[in-house]
Amino acid sequence: MAHFTKATSVKDWLNQRLAIEKVEKVMASEYWIPKNINFLWAMGMILAITFALLLVSGIFLLMYYQPHVDFAFDSVNYTIMREVDFGWLWRHVHGVAASVVFLVIYIHMFTGIYYGSYKKGREMIWISGMLLFVTFSAEAFSGYMLPWGQMSYWAGMVITNIFSLGDLHLDGLVEWIRGDYVPAQAFLTRFFMLHVLLLPLAIMGLIGLHFAALRIPHVNNQDGEEIDFEAESKKYLDGDKAGSKVMRFGNDFLSKDMMVVGVFLIFFFYLVFYNYSFALDPVNFDPADMLKTPAHIYPEWYFLWSYEILRPFSVNIGLIAFGFAQVIFVLLPWLDRSPNVAPANRRGAFSIWFWLLLIDMIVLTAMGKLPPEGIFSTIGLVAALGFIILWVALPFITMNEKKV
């Protein structure tokens, strides 16, 4: 056993037993952040805060929610919304956060792409981030099932049917996932389990991995500059705070992060109190009816782009294109062949590629919401093909990139 002395303070008592000073150094005071990063780098902190909001509001919803096909709809729309004091608040916080978290994830992702933060040495940050994106998608989908409205039911029907994989006709697999011939009690209860236990656990584990992946390569910066963190942090600790290119995470950099989080929270609670309905589809206020499909079914806005890649093709090609769209982002560190770690605006053709991709995904999102008729189908098809072409072209565009 280690040697213990009489404690001089509570902190000292804890320090002898938990090494809290060491933890504080690793987590905050000697966790080094480059100085030249802008507000876009605060998206990670915003995501952490939003996840906490989802967790807390979810715990309160969980206390009254009933995972039963006969009671789920009323437990949400009557009990929580009308009977439980402040139940509406938890539901609106949960619903709005579920939607907004994707907006911030997309900003976080595109910031990473723009500044080349996925490049050599930082691949694990990118991969763990993409795994988080996939897990968040599953979390959002499983949560969408729980109020057991019309959109819940039919989204469950359509998404699980995707697992029959077109002409492979894996109907047994689909029935196995559902535990029934159609989405029913077994389906609701297992998606409830996934939503409140298994997927949140996976998300927390992945957040840990995502943070750990930052420790060795460190955060990228606005100029893609390679910083010698050891030398710079030594300069800082020796007192040359102005001359050092890095600063402490806590409490120095954290103040800037919290400033951005503060602005975000004002926007967030504005949505919660005054514009919550954007995250609640009216169709989902009809109870699930297995004998009637709503006229238009569409996913939440954050899935529209990949939904639109599935839609314009025949079933097999559509599924292949959809699968392509799901995994291609993960491969970005290897598809970008240029060694330059620099913002897109200094990288020539890559800059055009970046903006085309972003515009293409916005077009796909818009078309995914519109009914698949006439000119919208055509634009959707062109945008879907454009998405695939852009990714296939990426290695060729970046191969000949000039050194900057």
Added chain:
Amino acid sequence: MHNSSRRGFMGKAFGAVAGVGAVGSLVAMKKSWDPLPSVKAAGFTTLDMTIYPEGELITEKWRGKPIFVLKKTAEMIASQTESQKARSVTVGGSEFMIAIGLCTHLGCIPSYNPAEKSFLCACHGGMFNWAGEVTKVPPPRAFDIPPFKIEGNNMILGEVGPEYKAMKDSGITL
């Protein structure tokens, strides 16, 4: 050296035991997600085929899925093509179009338009004619036909009779 090989053996032996346990638990996990016996037992529906009016689409329910039943009119029977005839089910002297009322694309319920005698799936714009065949993609194939068995004037959905087996073997339905 002697010791380390002993440790190695113990490691491998432990690995083998744990491996058997892991595979066993995977089997249990797979099986717990299978449809429950009560769900499977409720998977049969008997329809009395004498009650249907001619030329009108009636939706029945089987295994939670809609089942389209359309008693064909003399006009429909006269205009049938060979492939449409092959999809026809005869019970008690009347011909029926029987189908699982889910679009074969991704499983929405197409709505029936009696004037046009056609089905439109609002989800992705697929269309079917009154006989259940695709007239507009994306659906990859005609409506699926549920497994059925004919007993007198009754039709039992969920059981496989000789008529259904013949349809399956000839590739008319999945």
